Amino acid sequence: MEDEERLADLVKGGLAGEGFAVDVAHDGRDGLWMATENTYDVIVLDVMLPRMNGYAVCAKLREAGDWTPIMMLTAKDGIYDEAEALDNGADDYLAKPFSYVVLLARLRALVRRGGRERPVSITVGDLVVDPAALKCRRGEVEIGLTPKEFAVLHALARRSGEVVSKGELLAQAWDFSYDGDPNIVEVYISALRRKIDTPFGRTTLMTVRGAGYRLEAA
Protein backbone atom coordinates (compact mmCIF):
# COMPACT_ATOMS: atom_id res chain seq x y z
CA MET A 1 0.00 0.00 0.00
CA GLU A 2 2.61 2.54 1.01
CA ASP A 3 4.69 0.94 -1.72
CA GLU A 4 2.07 1.73 -4.28
CA GLU A 5 1.72 5.26 -3.10
CA ARG A 6 5.45 5.78 -3.37
CA LEU A 7 5.27 4.45 -6.89
CA ALA A 8 2.41 6.73 -7.74
CA ASP A 9 4.38 9.67 -6.40
CA LEU A 10 7.40 8.73 -8.49
CA VAL A 11 5.39 8.53 -11.66
CA LYS A 12 3.51 11.68 -10.87
CA GLY A 13 6.71 13.60 -10.14
CA GLY A 14 8.43 12.35 -13.24
CA LEU A 15 5.58 13.13 -15.56
CA ALA A 16 5.08 16.52 -13.98
CA GLY A 17 8.73 17.13 -14.84
CA GLU A 18 7.85 16.28 -18.41
CA GLY A 19 5.09 18.84 -18.34
CA PHE A 20 2.09 16.61 -17.96
CA ALA A 21 -0.72 16.87 -15.48
CA VAL A 22 -1.27 13.71 -13.49
CA ASP A 23 -4.33 12.36 -11.74
CA VAL A 24 -3.97 9.41 -9.40
CA ALA A 25 -6.62 6.88 -8.47
CA HIS A 26 -5.98 4.35 -5.73
CA ASP A 27 -8.39 1.68 -6.82
CA GLY A 28 -9.62 0.25 -10.08
CA ARG A 29 -13.14 1.52 -9.98
CA ASP A 30 -12.13 5.11 -9.31
CA GLY A 31 -9.52 4.84 -12.04
CA LEU A 32 -12.04 3.57 -14.54
CA TRP A 33 -14.43 6.35 -13.70
CA MET A 34 -11.77 9.01 -14.03
CA ALA A 35 -10.60 7.57 -17.32
CA THR A 36 -14.08 7.61 -18.78
CA GLU A 37 -14.79 11.11 -17.59
CA ASN A 38 -11.57 12.69 -18.82
CA THR A 39 -9.15 12.62 -21.69
CA TYR A 40 -5.63 11.53 -20.84
CA ASP A 41 -2.43 11.24 -22.81
CA VAL A 42 -1.63 7.93 -21.23
CA ILE A 43 -2.96 5.64 -18.50
CA VAL A 44 -0.75 3.68 -16.14
CA LEU A 45 -2.48 0.64 -14.67
CA ASP A 46 -1.33 -1.67 -11.94
CA VAL A 47 -2.60 -5.20 -12.43
CA MET A 48 -3.19 -5.62 -8.70
CA LEU A 49 -5.71 -2.97 -7.76
CA PRO A 50 -8.31 -2.93 -5.02
CA ARG A 51 -11.95 -3.24 -6.11
CA MET A 52 -11.21 -3.95 -9.80
CA ASN A 53 -8.03 -5.36 -11.27
CA GLY A 54 -6.04 -3.82 -14.06
CA TYR A 55 -7.09 -6.28 -16.73
CA ALA A 56 -10.73 -5.56 -16.05
CA VAL A 57 -10.26 -1.80 -16.12
CA CYS A 58 -8.38 -2.11 -19.38
CA ALA A 59 -11.00 -4.35 -20.95
CA LYS A 60 -13.80 -2.04 -19.86
CA LEU A 61 -12.12 0.98 -21.39
CA ARG A 62 -11.46 -0.73 -24.70
CA GLU A 63 -15.01 -2.02 -24.72
CA ALA A 64 -16.22 1.53 -24.30
CA GLY A 65 -14.20 2.62 -27.31
CA ASP A 66 -11.52 4.41 -25.33
CA TRP A 67 -8.13 3.89 -27.00
CA THR A 68 -5.96 5.99 -24.74
CA PRO A 69 -2.51 4.37 -24.56
CA ILE A 70 -2.32 2.08 -21.53
CA MET A 71 0.82 0.99 -19.72
CA MET A 72 0.22 -2.07 -17.55
CA LEU A 73 2.37 -2.72 -14.49
CA THR A 74 2.54 -6.38 -13.53
CA ALA A 75 4.24 -8.40 -10.82
CA LYS A 76 4.13 -11.59 -12.82
CA ASP A 77 6.77 -12.27 -15.41
CA GLY A 78 5.57 -15.42 -17.13
CA ILE A 79 5.62 -15.00 -20.87
CA TYR A 80 1.99 -15.72 -21.41
CA ASP A 81 0.92 -13.33 -18.72
CA GLU A 82 2.68 -10.56 -20.55
CA ALA A 83 1.05 -11.44 -23.82
CA GLU A 84 -2.25 -11.61 -22.02
CA ALA A 85 -1.86 -8.05 -20.82
CA LEU A 86 -1.21 -6.85 -24.33
CA ASP A 87 -4.01 -8.82 -25.89
CA ASN A 88 -6.33 -7.45 -23.29
CA GLY A 89 -5.93 -4.08 -24.93
CA ALA A 90 -2.91 -2.68 -23.13
CA ASP A 91 -0.30 -1.00 -25.31
CA ASP A 92 2.69 -1.91 -23.24
CA TYR A 93 3.51 -3.61 -19.98
CA LEU A 94 6.32 -3.51 -17.48
CA ALA A 95 7.13 -6.31 -15.03
CA LYS A 96 8.00 -5.36 -11.47
CA PRO A 97 10.53 -4.59 -10.30
CA PHE A 98 11.32 -2.10 -13.02
CA SER A 99 13.56 0.89 -13.40
CA TYR A 100 12.15 4.34 -13.11
CA VAL A 101 14.18 5.45 -16.12
CA VAL A 102 12.72 2.72 -18.27
CA LEU A 103 9.22 3.48 -17.15
CA LEU A 104 9.55 7.13 -18.09
CA ALA A 105 11.15 6.31 -21.43
CA ARG A 106 8.43 3.83 -22.29
CA LEU A 107 5.76 6.29 -21.26
CA ARG A 108 7.33 8.94 -23.43
CA ALA A 109 7.31 6.49 -26.33
CA LEU A 110 3.69 5.62 -25.66
CA VAL A 111 2.63 9.21 -25.52
CA ARG A 112 4.59 10.02 -28.64
CA ARG A 113 2.99 7.14 -30.46
CA GLY A 114 -0.42 8.13 -29.17
CA GLY A 115 -0.59 11.29 -31.12
CA ARG A 116 1.38 14.02 -32.67
CA GLU A 117 5.00 14.68 -31.90
CA ARG A 118 5.33 16.25 -28.52
CA PRO A 119 8.61 18.06 -28.12
CA VAL A 120 9.56 19.07 -24.63
CA SER A 121 8.86 22.70 -25.29
CA ILE A 122 6.13 23.76 -27.63
CA THR A 123 6.60 26.59 -30.08
CA VAL A 124 3.71 28.51 -31.54
CA GLY A 125 5.09 31.21 -33.80
CA ASP A 126 7.50 33.13 -31.57
CA LEU A 127 5.75 31.98 -28.44
CA VAL A 128 7.61 29.25 -26.59
CA VAL A 129 5.86 27.20 -23.95
CA ASP A 130 8.13 25.15 -21.76
CA PRO A 131 6.16 22.65 -19.68
CA ALA A 132 9.24 21.36 -17.93
CA ALA A 133 10.05 24.80 -16.52
CA LEU A 134 6.44 25.99 -16.31
CA LYS A 135 7.57 29.09 -18.11
CA CYS A 136 6.85 30.75 -21.39
CA ARG A 137 8.26 33.56 -23.45
CA ARG A 138 7.43 35.56 -26.55
CA GLY A 139 10.60 36.09 -28.54
CA GLU A 140 13.19 36.93 -25.92
CA VAL A 141 10.73 38.26 -23.38
CA GLU A 142 10.03 36.06 -20.40
CA ILE A 143 6.36 35.98 -19.42
CA GLY A 144 5.37 35.20 -15.86
CA LEU A 145 2.32 32.96 -15.62
CA THR A 146 0.47 31.49 -12.69
CA PRO A 147 0.15 27.69 -12.65
CA LYS A 148 -3.45 27.82 -13.80
CA GLU A 149 -2.75 30.27 -16.56
CA PHE A 150 0.06 28.03 -17.67
CA ALA A 151 -2.15 24.95 -17.69
CA VAL A 152 -4.66 26.67 -19.93
CA LEU A 153 -1.97 27.97 -22.27
CA HIS A 154 -0.35 24.55 -22.40
CA ALA A 155 -3.59 22.88 -23.36
CA LEU A 156 -4.08 25.41 -26.13
CA ALA A 157 -0.48 25.25 -27.31
CA ARG A 158 -0.51 21.47 -27.55
CA ARG A 159 -3.20 21.81 -30.13
CA SER A 160 -2.16 25.08 -31.68
CA GLY A 161 -4.13 25.98 -34.75
CA GLU A 162 -7.04 23.85 -33.63
CA VAL A 163 -10.12 24.96 -31.81
CA VAL A 164 -10.17 23.76 -28.21
CA SER A 165 -13.57 23.87 -26.56
CA LYS A 166 -14.24 25.40 -23.21
CA GLY A 167 -15.15 21.97 -21.93
CA GLU A 168 -11.85 20.49 -23.05
CA LEU A 169 -9.96 23.30 -21.38
CA LEU A 170 -11.89 22.74 -18.18
CA ALA A 171 -11.14 19.03 -18.31
CA GLN A 172 -7.44 19.51 -18.92
CA ALA A 173 -6.52 22.45 -16.77
CA TRP A 174 -8.86 21.87 -13.86
CA ASP A 175 -9.36 18.98 -11.59
CA PHE A 176 -11.82 16.50 -13.01
CA SER A 177 -14.04 17.05 -10.02
CA TYR A 178 -14.38 20.74 -10.76
CA ASP A 179 -17.96 21.72 -11.31
CA GLY A 180 -17.94 25.46 -10.92
CA ASP A 181 -18.82 28.20 -13.33
CA PRO A 182 -17.38 27.61 -16.82
CA ASN A 183 -16.99 31.37 -16.94
CA ILE A 184 -13.70 30.80 -15.19
CA VAL A 185 -12.22 29.76 -18.50
CA GLU A 186 -13.14 33.14 -19.91
CA VAL A 187 -11.46 34.80 -16.98
CA TYR A 188 -8.24 32.94 -17.66
CA ILE A 189 -8.39 33.52 -21.38
CA SER A 190 -8.72 37.19 -20.62
CA ALA A 191 -5.74 37.07 -18.28
CA LEU A 192 -3.65 35.20 -20.82
CA ARG A 193 -4.42 37.71 -23.53
CA ARG A 194 -3.33 40.50 -21.24
CA LYS A 195 0.01 38.73 -20.85
CA ILE A 196 0.85 37.04 -24.13
CA ASP A 197 -0.94 39.21 -26.69
CA THR A 198 -1.76 42.76 -25.62
CA PRO A 199 1.79 43.78 -24.60
CA PHE A 200 3.05 42.63 -27.99
CA GLY A 201 0.24 44.09 -30.05
CA ARG A 202 -0.73 40.64 -31.20
CA THR A 203 -3.93 38.66 -31.34
CA THR A 204 -2.93 35.02 -31.42
CA LEU A 205 -5.48 33.81 -28.91
CA MET A 206 -8.74 33.89 -30.79
CA THR A 207 -12.30 33.31 -29.70
CA VAL A 208 -14.34 31.06 -31.93
CA ARG A 209 -17.79 31.92 -30.78
CA GLY A 210 -19.86 28.91 -29.84
CA ALA A 211 -16.92 26.56 -30.36
CA GLY A 212 -13.98 27.46 -28.15
CA TYR A 213 -10.58 29.09 -28.46
CA ARG A 214 -7.70 28.79 -30.86
CA LEU A 215 -4.04 29.69 -30.41
CA GLU A 216 -2.46 30.67 -33.70
CA ALA A 217 1.09 31.06 -34.88
CA ALA A 218 0.46 34.02 -37.15
Added chain:
Amino acid sequence: MEDEERLADLVKGGLAGEGFAVDVAHDGRDGLWMATENTYDVIVLDVMLPRMNGYAVCAKLREAGDWTPIMMLTAKDGIYDEAEALDNGADDYLAKPFSYVVLLARLRALVRRGGRERPVSITVGDLVVDPAALKCRRGEVEIGLTPKEFAVLHALARRSGEVVSKGELLAQAWDFSYDGDPNIVEVYISALRRKIDTPFGRTTLMTVRGAGYRLEAA
Protein backbone atom coordinates in the same frame (compact mmCIF):
# COMPACT_ATOMS: atom_id res chain seq x y z
CA MET B 1 22.69 -14.98 -40.12
CA GLU B 2 20.66 -18.16 -40.45
CA ASP B 3 19.38 -17.17 -37.05
CA GLU B 4 18.09 -13.91 -38.39
CA GLU B 5 16.45 -15.54 -41.33
CA ARG B 6 14.65 -17.97 -39.07
CA LEU B 7 13.48 -15.03 -37.02
CA ALA B 8 12.30 -13.18 -40.11
CA ASP B 9 10.38 -16.26 -41.17
CA LEU B 10 8.77 -16.57 -37.78
CA VAL B 11 7.61 -12.99 -37.81
CA LYS B 12 6.48 -13.20 -41.38
CA GLY B 13 4.50 -16.38 -40.75
CA GLY B 14 2.92 -15.03 -37.59
CA LEU B 15 1.84 -11.75 -39.09
CA ALA B 16 0.57 -13.46 -42.22
CA GLY B 17 -1.60 -15.49 -39.87
CA GLU B 18 -2.92 -12.22 -38.50
CA GLY B 19 -3.80 -11.07 -41.97
CA PHE B 20 -0.88 -8.74 -42.62
CA ALA B 21 1.37 -8.67 -45.63
CA VAL B 22 5.06 -8.75 -44.79
CA ASP B 23 8.14 -7.56 -46.65
CA VAL B 24 11.56 -8.55 -45.44
CA ALA B 25 14.82 -6.71 -45.95
CA HIS B 26 18.10 -8.28 -44.95
CA ASP B 27 20.14 -5.18 -44.43
CA GLY B 28 19.60 -1.70 -43.12
CA ARG B 29 19.94 0.20 -46.34
CA ASP B 30 17.47 -1.99 -48.21
CA GLY B 31 15.09 -1.73 -45.28
CA LEU B 32 15.28 2.03 -45.23
CA TRP B 33 14.67 2.21 -48.95
CA MET B 34 11.66 -0.09 -48.74
CA ALA B 35 10.26 1.87 -45.84
CA THR B 36 10.49 5.15 -47.69
CA GLU B 37 9.04 3.74 -50.88
CA ASN B 38 6.08 1.98 -49.26
CA THR B 39 3.56 2.46 -46.52
CA TYR B 40 3.61 -0.09 -43.73
CA ASP B 41 1.51 -0.71 -40.67
CA VAL B 42 4.58 -1.39 -38.58
CA ILE B 43 8.33 -1.75 -39.00
CA VAL B 44 10.46 -4.30 -37.14
CA LEU B 45 14.09 -3.29 -36.88
CA ASP B 46 17.03 -5.30 -35.62
CA VAL B 47 19.64 -3.09 -34.01
CA MET B 48 22.43 -5.18 -35.50
CA LEU B 49 21.99 -4.95 -39.24
CA PRO B 50 24.55 -5.13 -42.03
CA ARG B 51 25.34 -1.89 -43.86
CA MET B 52 23.28 0.37 -41.57
CA ASN B 53 22.30 -0.27 -37.97
CA GLY B 54 18.81 -0.10 -36.58
CA TYR B 55 19.23 3.16 -34.71
CA ALA B 56 20.40 4.88 -37.87
CA VAL B 57 17.51 3.55 -39.95
CA CYS B 58 15.09 4.64 -37.26
CA ALA B 59 16.61 8.10 -37.03
CA LYS B 60 16.57 8.52 -40.81
CA LEU B 61 12.93 7.59 -41.03
CA ARG B 62 11.89 9.95 -38.28
CA GLU B 63 13.97 12.69 -39.80
CA ALA B 64 12.13 12.16 -43.07
CA GLY B 65 8.82 12.64 -41.27
CA ASP B 66 7.86 8.98 -41.36
CA TRP B 67 6.05 8.06 -38.14
CA THR B 68 5.23 4.46 -38.87
CA PRO B 69 5.35 2.52 -35.57
CA ILE B 70 8.76 0.93 -35.13
CA MET B 71 9.62 -2.11 -33.02
CA MET B 72 13.30 -2.34 -32.23
CA LEU B 73 14.94 -5.68 -31.55
CA THR B 74 18.04 -5.42 -29.40
CA ALA B 75 20.57 -7.84 -27.95
CA LYS B 76 21.60 -5.47 -25.20
CA ASP B 77 19.60 -5.34 -22.02
CA GLY B 78 21.19 -2.52 -20.08
CA ILE B 79 18.61 -0.14 -18.75
CA TYR B 80 19.89 2.93 -20.49
CA ASP B 81 20.20 1.17 -23.80
CA GLU B 82 16.52 0.43 -23.73
CA ALA B 83 15.66 4.01 -23.00
CA GLU B 84 18.00 5.05 -25.77
CA ALA B 85 16.16 2.95 -28.33
CA LEU B 86 12.87 4.53 -27.38
CA ASP B 87 14.17 8.06 -27.29
CA ASN B 88 15.73 7.50 -30.68
CA GLY B 89 12.26 7.41 -32.13
CA ALA B 90 11.37 3.75 -31.80
CA ASP B 91 7.93 3.03 -30.41
CA ASP B 92 8.82 -0.16 -28.63
CA TYR B 93 11.78 -2.48 -28.19
CA LEU B 94 12.28 -6.09 -27.30
CA ALA B 95 15.50 -7.50 -25.84
CA LYS B 96 16.82 -10.78 -27.21
CA PRO B 97 16.17 -13.48 -26.46
CA PHE B 98 12.45 -12.93 -26.59
CA SER B 99 9.39 -15.04 -26.97
CA TYR B 100 7.61 -15.28 -30.25
CA VAL B 101 4.28 -14.92 -28.49
CA VAL B 102 5.35 -11.69 -26.85
CA LEU B 103 6.67 -10.28 -30.09
CA LEU B 104 3.42 -10.94 -31.89
CA ALA B 105 1.36 -9.51 -29.07
CA ARG B 106 3.45 -6.37 -28.94
CA LEU B 107 3.25 -5.96 -32.69
CA ARG B 108 -0.50 -6.31 -32.55
CA ALA B 109 -0.58 -3.61 -29.91
CA LEU B 110 1.63 -1.38 -32.06
CA VAL B 111 -0.44 -1.88 -35.15
CA ARG B 112 -3.63 -1.21 -33.30
CA ARG B 113 -2.26 2.05 -32.01
CA GLY B 114 -0.66 3.10 -35.25
CA GLY B 115 -3.87 2.78 -37.19
CA ARG B 116 -5.41 5.77 -35.54
CA GLU B 117 -6.50 8.40 -37.98
CA ARG B 118 -5.97 12.03 -37.23
CA PRO B 119 -8.51 14.65 -38.18
CA VAL B 120 -8.37 15.26 -41.89
CA SER B 121 -8.92 18.39 -43.83
CA ILE B 122 -11.08 18.15 -46.88
CA THR B 123 -9.96 19.56 -50.20
CA VAL B 124 -12.36 20.57 -52.93
CA GLY B 125 -10.39 22.00 -55.81
CA ASP B 126 -8.33 24.77 -54.21
CA LEU B 127 -10.72 25.09 -51.31
CA VAL B 128 -9.44 23.53 -48.09
CA VAL B 129 -11.78 22.83 -45.19
CA ASP B 130 -10.10 22.12 -41.85
CA PRO B 131 -12.55 20.76 -39.27
CA ALA B 132 -10.05 20.77 -36.43
CA ALA B 133 -9.31 24.45 -36.76
CA LEU B 134 -12.81 25.40 -37.91
CA LYS B 135 -11.11 27.32 -40.67
CA CYS B 136 -11.10 27.24 -44.41
CA ARG B 137 -9.11 28.82 -47.18
CA ARG B 138 -9.21 29.18 -50.93
CA GLY B 139 -5.69 28.84 -52.22
CA GLU B 140 -3.60 30.80 -49.76
CA VAL B 141 -6.39 33.11 -48.64
CA GLU B 142 -7.83 32.48 -45.20
CA ILE B 143 -11.59 32.73 -45.03
CA GLY B 144 -13.30 33.53 -41.76
CA LEU B 145 -16.48 31.56 -41.17
CA THR B 146 -18.95 31.44 -38.32
CA PRO B 147 -19.55 28.01 -36.75
CA LYS B 148 -22.86 27.62 -38.54
CA GLU B 149 -21.46 28.63 -41.88
CA PHE B 150 -18.67 26.20 -41.31
CA ALA B 151 -21.04 23.38 -40.46
CA VAL B 152 -22.94 23.89 -43.70
CA LEU B 153 -19.78 24.09 -45.78
CA HIS B 154 -18.39 21.02 -44.07
CA ALA B 155 -21.51 19.03 -44.87
CA LEU B 156 -21.27 20.08 -48.50
CA ALA B 157 -17.53 19.46 -48.74
CA ARG B 158 -17.79 15.96 -47.33
CA ARG B 159 -19.93 15.09 -50.31
CA SER B 160 -18.37 17.35 -52.88
CA GLY B 161 -19.69 16.80 -56.37
CA GLU B 162 -22.93 15.35 -55.04
CA VAL B 163 -26.21 17.11 -54.51
CA VAL B 164 -27.01 17.60 -50.84
CA SER B 165 -30.64 18.33 -50.10
CA LYS B 166 -31.82 21.16 -47.95
CA GLY B 167 -33.20 18.63 -45.52
CA GLU B 168 -29.84 16.91 -45.17
CA LEU B 169 -28.12 20.19 -44.56
CA LEU B 170 -30.67 21.05 -41.90
CA ALA B 171 -30.15 17.69 -40.25
CA GLN B 172 -26.39 17.97 -40.23
CA ALA B 173 -25.74 21.57 -39.40
CA TRP B 174 -28.68 22.28 -37.15
CA ASP B 175 -29.89 20.78 -33.99
CA PHE B 176 -31.97 17.70 -34.45
CA SER B 177 -34.90 19.42 -32.82
CA TYR B 178 -34.71 22.47 -35.04
CA ASP B 179 -38.10 23.27 -36.52
CA GLY B 180 -37.71 26.78 -37.80
CA ASP B 181 -37.96 28.14 -41.30
CA PRO B 182 -36.03 26.01 -43.82
CA ASN B 183 -35.30 29.27 -45.56
CA ILE B 184 -32.42 29.58 -43.14
CA VAL B 185 -30.43 27.21 -45.29
CA GLU B 186 -30.77 29.60 -48.18
CA VAL B 187 -29.56 32.41 -45.99
CA TYR B 188 -26.44 30.46 -45.13
CA ILE B 189 -25.82 29.36 -48.69
CA SER B 190 -25.98 32.97 -49.66
CA ALA B 191 -23.53 33.95 -46.96
CA LEU B 192 -21.15 31.18 -47.99
CA ARG B 193 -21.19 32.24 -51.62
CA ARG B 194 -20.36 35.75 -50.59
CA LYS B 195 -17.30 34.40 -48.78
CA ILE B 196 -15.97 31.46 -50.77
CA ASP B 197 -17.08 32.25 -54.33
CA THR B 198 -17.80 35.92 -55.09
CA PRO B 199 -14.44 37.30 -53.92
CA PHE B 200 -12.67 34.80 -56.15
CA GLY B 201 -14.92 35.17 -59.18
CA ARG B 202 -15.93 31.55 -58.87
CA THR B 203 -19.21 29.67 -58.79
CA THR B 204 -18.46 26.39 -57.07
CA LEU B 205 -21.52 26.37 -54.86
CA MET B 206 -24.36 25.56 -57.23
CA THR B 207 -28.09 25.43 -56.73
CA VAL B 208 -29.86 22.39 -58.10
CA ARG B 209 -33.37 23.61 -58.23
CA GLY B 210 -35.81 21.37 -56.44
CA ALA B 211 -33.05 19.05 -55.21
CA GLY B 212 -30.51 20.89 -53.14
CA TYR B 213 -26.96 22.24 -53.44
CA ARG B 214 -23.71 20.96 -54.84
CA LEU B 215 -20.13 22.01 -54.11
CA GLU B 216 -17.88 21.50 -57.12
CA ALA B 217 -14.14 21.36 -57.55
CA ALA B 218 -14.06 23.08 -60.92
Added chain:
DNA sequence: AATGATCTTCAGGTTGGCTTTAGGTGGCCT
Protein backbone atom coordinates in the same frame (compact mmCIF):
# COMPACT_ATOMS: atom_id res chain seq x y z
C1' DA C 1 -1.43 35.62 12.53
C1' DA C 2 -0.49 38.44 8.64
C1' DT C 3 0.73 39.15 4.06
C1' DG C 4 0.65 38.44 -0.67
C1' DA C 5 -0.42 35.63 -4.52
C1' DT C 6 -3.58 32.98 -6.83
C1' DC C 7 -8.04 31.11 -7.63
C1' DT C 8 -13.02 31.66 -8.07
C1' DT C 9 -17.40 34.04 -8.17
C1' DC C 10 -20.20 37.72 -9.54
C1' DA C 11 -22.42 41.20 -12.29
C1' DG C 12 -22.80 44.67 -15.78
C1' DG C 13 -21.71 45.71 -20.37
C1' DT C 14 -20.83 44.42 -25.13
C1' DT C 15 -20.60 41.84 -29.16
C1' DG C 16 -21.66 39.11 -32.84
C1' DG C 17 -23.98 35.15 -34.70
C1' DC C 18 -28.61 33.17 -35.43
C1' DT C 19 -32.97 33.64 -37.07
C1' DT C 20 -36.85 35.91 -39.17
C1' DT C 21 -38.80 38.96 -42.34
C1' DA C 22 -39.88 40.75 -46.64
C1' DG C 23 -39.17 42.25 -51.10
C1' DG C 24 -36.78 40.90 -55.29
C1' DT C 25 -35.20 37.57 -59.14
C1' DG C 26 -35.61 34.17 -62.40
C1' DG C 27 -36.94 29.57 -63.97
C1' DC C 28 -40.76 26.67 -65.47
C1' DC C 29 -45.32 25.37 -66.67
C1' DT C 30 -49.76 26.23 -68.63
Added chain:
DNA sequence: AGGCCACCTAAAGCCAACCTGAAGATCATT
Protein backbone atom coordinates in the same frame (compact mmCIF):
# COMPACT_ATOMS: atom_id res chain seq x y z
C1' DA D 1 -47.51 36.12 -71.59
C1' DG D 2 -48.75 35.44 -67.24
C1' DG D 3 -48.47 33.39 -62.95
C1' DC D 4 -46.56 30.30 -59.68
C1' DC D 5 -43.01 28.70 -57.03
C1' DA D 6 -38.33 28.06 -55.58
C1' DC D 7 -34.75 30.54 -54.47
C1' DC D 8 -31.83 34.85 -53.32
C1' DT D 9 -30.32 38.37 -50.20
C1' DA D 10 -30.23 42.70 -47.46
C1' DA D 11 -31.68 44.25 -43.19
C1' DA D 12 -32.85 44.16 -38.39
C1' DG D 13 -34.08 42.29 -33.72
C1' DC D 14 -32.97 39.18 -30.35
C1' DC D 15 -30.46 36.60 -27.34
C1' DA D 16 -26.75 33.74 -25.81
C1' DA D 17 -21.99 33.88 -25.53
C1' DC D 18 -18.38 36.36 -24.23
C1' DC D 19 -15.41 40.03 -21.87
C1' DT D 20 -13.65 42.19 -17.91
C1' DG D 21 -13.04 44.66 -13.60
C1' DA D 22 -13.63 43.93 -8.92
C1' DA D 23 -14.60 41.64 -4.77
C1' DG D 24 -14.53 37.53 -2.00
C1' DA D 25 -12.27 32.99 -0.96
C1' DT D 26 -8.42 30.05 -0.61
C1' DC D 27 -3.69 28.86 -0.22
C1' DA D 28 1.19 29.32 0.75
C1' DT D 29 4.85 31.71 3.04
C1' DT D 30 6.93 34.29 6.53
